[in-house]
Amino acid sequence: MSAIQLSSPIVSTEWLAENIHHPDLVVLDASWFLPNTPRYAVQEWKEKRIPNAQYFDFDKKIADPESELPHMLPSEALFSQSVEELGISASSVVIVYDSQGIFSAPRVWWMFRAMGHQQVAVLDGGLPAWEAKGYELQSGEPAPIDKGTFSATLLPEWVIDADTLNSKLEAPQTQVFDARPAARFYGTQPEPRQGVRSGHMPGAKSLPFGQLLEDGHFLPVEQLTQRFDALSDVDEQHIFSCGSGVTACILALAAEMAGRKKLTVYDGSWTEWGSKLKYPVV
Template identity: 35%
Template structure:
């Protein structure tokens, strides 16, 4: 039995501290470029840095090719589509099996004690999804680099351009199945205390059905009794060198304000206090990770993620789709 699989069976640490601080058992959710640079230089053997960049299927860019040309020194590339389980509908970047996750951890040289730092080249886009995966498997010694590669570059830290050398524990982190989402969609969160609050990270136009989905032939709209909360609401754009821009997370108070606007102050309070479960979703399970991490920054204790998200939901003819 591999040491990673043994580690995955240990009880997960319950997150109680501030999202901007660390405990003996858990790393901060967000880490700054200066802190990563300091830690990397002081204890390089205890840190693994992973580039988790992912682009929409219709984007004319290749994440791995860009990684080979430009990355944080010592970083390795984590392909979220390849480190995934097969899916009946052919969906990408679904949660991996225990064995797949363990094998990839070993390939990256990740031990139970390793601090895993995840980043992407957008600033903040796909790295929260990767963090959700690590924390779901009980590896709480994991963080994202706030602002990603652009923030690292903006602080003038070294960029590497040469070719690179090349049963889970019980946890409060969980991902939802289609059957669970269907059952929940019949519950009105305003009248049922058992209803989970579903937060949709897609744009408002896609949520209402006004705008088309980027995946051909897929209907837009939303699940019954869900709330629109576009992922950009939790992020802000900052100016980098030479006019470049990138995204970072907003301050916790601003994230809370956006949550209040989306679901109402009463529902937001229930989420933060753990009186209600929030489930994040998006187009394919990627940017749902941004909402998930934003709620973790607020210390919300009960948060799920619908792995296959809108693509899996809308592809099934039996799914009820609402518009407007």
């Protein structure tokens, strides 16, 4: 069987259906729900998933266990060990989806890119689109899988910490984008987490993630390009933030589709920035 190569950071349900039995392909369910949402992603994965999909838990398992912040990027060693247990090797083509269409899957796409793995893409439309096309679904306990061989190498340009970001707020050729709803960006709606200030970073631009989606799919590339062209130059460094580092990755993925090359996610996002008084808030 010939090798498969990804030509885009997203794939269609038709592409996945054609390639789902390829030995190099690994499918991951990255579903995650906001705190206080009465849904349980692991249970839903066991009840209904794309065939042979493994569950990728970036919230509890594949996250920095030492951080007080939610689902922070883990060490290279923890990431490598975790994805090996999911059957992923350096040669694997990884396709990530979630059960809301496009919500949490881009977070896992970004994690793999930050850890040096290029062959990763998100299923456009996610599980709802797969199910709507009538493709096969699987349920019950997953079958055992062979362990992979993976060695992560963190690419520092993909991630930024709060202190470094604070030093770059007025830097030329740098633009911060905030994926939260506009009301939270402008401080007219309180933050859902206790002790977190309202508002936004000086110089940041509001780009709510929902403006890049329609019916659980990304907008066409031409429209995504128009959205970013209206807010930034293509050669600028694009830094993405949100509430806790999940929907910022939707912006990062859309920006790559729109031809942007310098993409960075602020992992701590507003949960960190808004709770620490040393960082400026507008």
